[in-house]
Amino acid sequence: MTAVAELLAPRKPLPGGLSRGLVVASFLLPLMIWAVVSYVPFVWHPKVEVVDPGSVSYFREGMLLDKERFNEEAAKAREAGTAVPTGEPANPVYLPAPHEVLTAFYTSFTAEPTRRSEQWLHESLWHSIQVIFWGFTLSSLVGVPLGILCGTYNVFSRLFEPFVEFFRYLPAPAFGALAVAILGIYDGPKIAIIFIGTFFQQVLVVGNTTRKLDLSLLEAAMTLGVSRFRLLWKVVIPGILPDLYRDQRILLGWAWTYLIVAELIGTSSGITWFITQQARYKNFDNVFAAIMMIGIIGLATDILLAKLGKRLFPWEKKG
Amino acid sequence: MTTMELPSYLQQSAKVRARFERLKSREVILDVAGLSKTFESAHGQTTALRDISFQTHRREFVCVIGPSGCGKSTLIRILAGLESASGGDVLLDGKRVVGPGPDRGMVFQGYTLFPWLTVKKNVMFGLEAQGAGKARSESEALQWIELVGLEAFANAYPHQLSGGMKQRVAIARALANQPRILLMDEPFGALDAQTRAKMQSYLLEIWKNIDITVLFITHDLDEAIFLADRILVLRANPGEVEELIEVPVPRPRHLDQTVSPEFIATKKRLEALIHPDEEELEQTMAEDKLNMIRMTEVGDEVESVE
Known part of the structure; x- marks a missing residue:
C-alpha cells in the first residue's frame, strides 16, 4: 500500500506525530488564509488607504476609499497638474489583519476602556458566563431528572415527551418580549431564553440516552434482588452517567449559541453588548477579539470537561 | 461413522440408575405446573408455551433444549420472574413465584455485568x-x-x-x-468452542462443590448431554414438553465420554426429537439449495486432489 492509501484507510488511527500535526494545521490553515488575504495586496484589497491627500480637498490621511474613486480623483489631479494623492491598497474596515486583532486582544486586558460607560472585555465575559451558568444549571436541574424518568418509565415518556417535542420547535428568541414582560429587563429574561433554548432539547436528549441503556442490565439487577424503585439509583443513573456527561457537554455548547440572542433582550449586556458597542465605533479588531474569546472559552471548557470525564469514568473503554 | 450397535438411550447402568433414584428422592426445588404463555401479536394470538409441567430436585442439573421458536427463553424468563405466565404455576420450595427475586439467580446470554x-x-x-x-x-x-x-x-x-x-x-x-436455583439462559452461546468447553467443565466443578440446582438452556446438543442429569426437550409451535430424558452417561463427566455409546445414543435420540420430520427437513433443504452458476475453469476442481 502506498503512503497516501495508508493515510486514507477508513477510521485507522494515525501515528501520534502526524495526528498532533494535523490538529495544529486545522487551526493554522484558516489563520494562513486570513493572513494571505490581509497581507498580500493583490489577493483582495478592494480599498485604498490615503497616505497623502495631495490636492484632493476631501481626502484625509488614513481615509479608506473604493479603489475606483481614488483612481478617478488621482487622474483628475494629474490632468489638472496639481499634487497627486498617494495611497496604499487596503482591506475594508470590517476585516482587520491578524496582528491588529492580536493587539486588540492584548490591549483589551491591559488598557483601560476609552469611554466611561464601557466595560472591560473580561467584565463583559464574566457577566455572560454567569448568564450561561444560571440558564444551564436551572435547565439541568429540571431537564436531566425529567429526561431520565421519560427514558425509564413509559408513563412519563407519554405524558411529557409529546409536548416537549412540540415546544422545542418554538424558537427560544421568540419568547424574548414575553420574558421581558414577566422577568424585567435585567438578567432574568436572558437566563430564561437560555433555559428555553436548552431545556426542551435536554429532556429529549437525556431521555434517548436513558433509553439506550441495555435493558438486560436492569433485568440482571432485578434477579439480584433490587426493587423496582431502587433500580433508578442503583442501575439507571450509574449506567448512563458517562453518556449523560457527554450530552451535557454538547448541550452546554448549544447554550452558548443562545447567548448572543439572549443578551440582546432587555438591556443589552455582557459580551454581546461589548461586541455591538465596539462594532458601532468600527473597532472591528475588538469585535474579532471578543468573538475569538468566546471560541477560546468554549473550546477550553470542552477540553477540560473531556479530560475530567476520563478521570470520572475509568470504566469507559479507552479509544 | 460405521453403524455400531448402539444401546437404547433409555438403558442405564446400575450405577446411573441408583444415582437417579437417589436424586429423585431429594426434595423438589422447582415445580412447574401447567405453565402456558400466549402473546398478543399483529397476527392475532400466538401460543409460545402450552401446558409445560416438570419438577427439578435439589442439586439436579437440568438442561432445556429445543428447536428455535420452542419458547425456551420465554420459559426461563418466566421462571426468573421477568415475564408473567398466562396460566399455570411456578413453585419454588412449594411457594408461588411472583416477579424476580434473589432466590432465583440468573446468568444471561449477553454480558450483563455492570x-x-x-x-x-x-x-x-x-x-x-x-x-x-x-x-x-x-x-x-x-x-x-x-x-x-x-x-x-x-x-x-x-x-x-x-x-x-x-x-x-x-x-x-x-x-x-x-439462590435456591441457578437459571442459565444459553450462557456460553457467545463464546468460542474452546472457551465454551472450558466453561462447561468449570460449571460442573462449581456445581459439584456447592448446594445449587441448575436449570440450563442451550441449543447445543453436546453441551446438554455433557452437563445435564436430565434434559427437558421442548417442541416448537406451540412450545410443549416433548420428553424429559434421563442422561445415561455416568458421572463424573469428562470430554472423552462424547464418543461413548451412551452419549451417542442420547444424541441420536435428541436429534430425532429436534428434527423429527425427515420429509419436512428435505423440503427445507431443497428450498435452501442455491442455484449456482459455475464460475471456475473446467478441470480446476477443489474437491479432486491430484
Missing part, C-alpha cells in the same frame, strides 16, 4: 441489595471470586475481561446471593 463496577463490586451488588453490610459483602464476594478463579481480577472493570471471564463473574455474582 460496566461501572469492578469485578468485586459486581459480585457484592446482590449482597448489598439484600442489605448485607459492606464488610460482610466484601469478604463473601471475594470468596465467590476465588471460587471462579478470578481473584487476580477483583479490581478490574468488566471491559478488561475476556468473554469467558465475564461469564465466570456473572456466575459468581448470581451465586453470591445463595
Whole structure:
C-alpha cells in the first residue's frame, strides 16, 4: 500500500506525530488564509488607504476609499497638474489583519476602556458566563431528572415527551418580549431564553440516552434482588452517567449559541453588548477579539470537561 | 461413522440408575405446573408455551433444549420472574413465584455485568441489595471470586475481561446471593468452542462443590448431554414438553465420554426429537439449495486432489 492509501484507510488511527500535526494545521490553515488575504495586496484589497491627500480637498490621511474613486480623483489631479494623492491598497474596515486583532486582544486586558460607560472585555465575559451558568444549571436541574424518568418509565415518556417535542420547535428568541414582560429587563429574561433554548432539547436528549441503556442490565439487577424503585439509583443513573456527561457537554455548547440572542433582550449586556458597542465605533479588531474569546472559552471548557470525564469514568473503554 | 450397535438411550447402568433414584428422592426445588404463555401479536394470538409441567430436585442439573421458536427463553424468563405466565404455576420450595427475586439467580446470554463496577463490586451488588453490610459483602464476594478463579481480577472493570471471564463473574455474582436455583439462559452461546468447553467443565466443578440446582438452556446438543442429569426437550409451535430424558452417561463427566455409546445414543435420540420430520427437513433443504452458476475453469476442481 502506498503512503497516501495508508493515510486514507477508513477510521485507522494515525501515528501520534502526524495526528498532533494535523490538529495544529486545522487551526493554522484558516489563520494562513486570513493572513494571505490581509497581507498580500493583490489577493483582495478592494480599498485604498490615503497616505497623502495631495490636492484632493476631501481626502484625509488614513481615509479608506473604493479603489475606483481614488483612481478617478488621482487622474483628475494629474490632468489638472496639481499634487497627486498617494495611497496604499487596503482591506475594508470590517476585516482587520491578524496582528491588529492580536493587539486588540492584548490591549483589551491591559488598557483601560476609552469611554466611561464601557466595560472591560473580561467584565463583559464574566457577566455572560454567569448568564450561561444560571440558564444551564436551572435547565439541568429540571431537564436531566425529567429526561431520565421519560427514558425509564413509559408513563412519563407519554405524558411529557409529546409536548416537549412540540415546544422545542418554538424558537427560544421568540419568547424574548414575553420574558421581558414577566422577568424585567435585567438578567432574568436572558437566563430564561437560555433555559428555553436548552431545556426542551435536554429532556429529549437525556431521555434517548436513558433509553439506550441495555435493558438486560436492569433485568440482571432485578434477579439480584433490587426493587423496582431502587433500580433508578442503583442501575439507571450509574449506567448512563458517562453518556449523560457527554450530552451535557454538547448541550452546554448549544447554550452558548443562545447567548448572543439572549443578551440582546432587555438591556443589552455582557459580551454581546461589548461586541455591538465596539462594532458601532468600527473597532472591528475588538469585535474579532471578543468573538475569538468566546471560541477560546468554549473550546477550553470542552477540553477540560473531556479530560475530567476520563478521570470520572475509568470504566469507559479507552479509544 | 460405521453403524455400531448402539444401546437404547433409555438403558442405564446400575450405577446411573441408583444415582437417579437417589436424586429423585431429594426434595423438589422447582415445580412447574401447567405453565402456558400466549402473546398478543399483529397476527392475532400466538401460543409460545402450552401446558409445560416438570419438577427439578435439589442439586439436579437440568438442561432445556429445543428447536428455535420452542419458547425456551420465554420459559426461563418466566421462571426468573421477568415475564408473567398466562396460566399455570411456578413453585419454588412449594411457594408461588411472583416477579424476580434473589432466590432465583440468573446468568444471561449477553454480558450483563455492570460496566461501572469492578469485578468485586459486581459480585457484592446482590449482597448489598439484600442489605448485607459492606464488610460482610466484601469478604463473601471475594470468596465467590476465588471460587471462579478470578481473584487476580477483583479490581478490574468488566471491559478488561475476556468473554469467558465475564461469564465466570456473572456466575459468581448470581451465586453470591445463595439462590435456591441457578437459571442459565444459553450462557456460553457467545463464546468460542474452546472457551465454551472450558466453561462447561468449570460449571460442573462449581456445581459439584456447592448446594445449587441448575436449570440450563442451550441449543447445543453436546453441551446438554455433557452437563445435564436430565434434559427437558421442548417442541416448537406451540412450545410443549416433548420428553424429559434421563442422561445415561455416568458421572463424573469428562470430554472423552462424547464418543461413548451412551452419549451417542442420547444424541441420536435428541436429534430425532429436534428434527423429527425427515420429509419436512428435505423440503427445507431443497428450498435452501442455491442455484449456482459455475464460475471456475473446467478441470480446476477443489474437491479432486491430484
